[in-house]
Amino acid sequence: xxxxxxxxGGLVQPGGSLRLSCVASGFxxxxxxxxxxxxxxxxxxxxxxxxxxxxxxxxxSVKGRFTISRDNAKNTLYxxxxxxxxxxxAVYYCAKGGGSSRRTPRPGGPGTExxxxx
Numbered sequence: 001x002x003x004x005x006x007x008x009g010g011l012v013q014p015g016g017s018l019r020l021s022c023v024a025s026g027f028x029x030x031x032x033x034x035x036x037x038x039x040x041x042x043x044x045x046x047x048x049x050x051x052x053x054x055x056x057x058x059x060x061s062v063k064g065r066f067t068i069s070r071d072n073a074k075n076t077l078y079x080x081x082x083x084x085x086x087x088x089x090a091v092y093y094c095a096k097g098g099g100s101s102r103r104t105p106r107p108g109g110p111g112t113e114x115x116x117x118x
Contacts, residue, residue: 002026002108004094009112016084020112022077022094030072033098035105036079038090038114045107047099048092049079059101061087084116 008020020036035050049058049068056068067080077094092114093107 002096004096004107004109006092006094006109006112009092009114011115011117012084013118014084014086014116016116017080017082018084018114020079020081020092020114022109024075024077024094024096027096029070029075032096034070034077035095035097035099036068036077036092037095037099037104037107038088038092039111040087040090043090045093045104046090047101047104050098050100050105051077052098057098057100081114084114086116088114089116090114 003025006022033052036048037045038048039045051068065083069078091111093111095105095107097105099105
């Protein structure tokens, strides 16, 4: 079955950086769009970014600060997060499939928590 396991979260100061990873198994990773979504405390799920093998898309709130990438040989999805802000505090999930500002794919793993605070 599909398994997605996120890692790399933690506590970081505003302006800092983190790199999240998501290891996928149970499906042909290279054949699918993949996405990152997040859920801030007390809020709903928010689409962050998606990638296929040729294209990346980002929510306006993270554009220019976050970079999504993938390594199909390692079945791994990444999210490099720079210039972090307090409003980036959330649990971050990876998801199989693409997304947009109008469609948030369903998370597939337990998530990894990111806290941006001084």
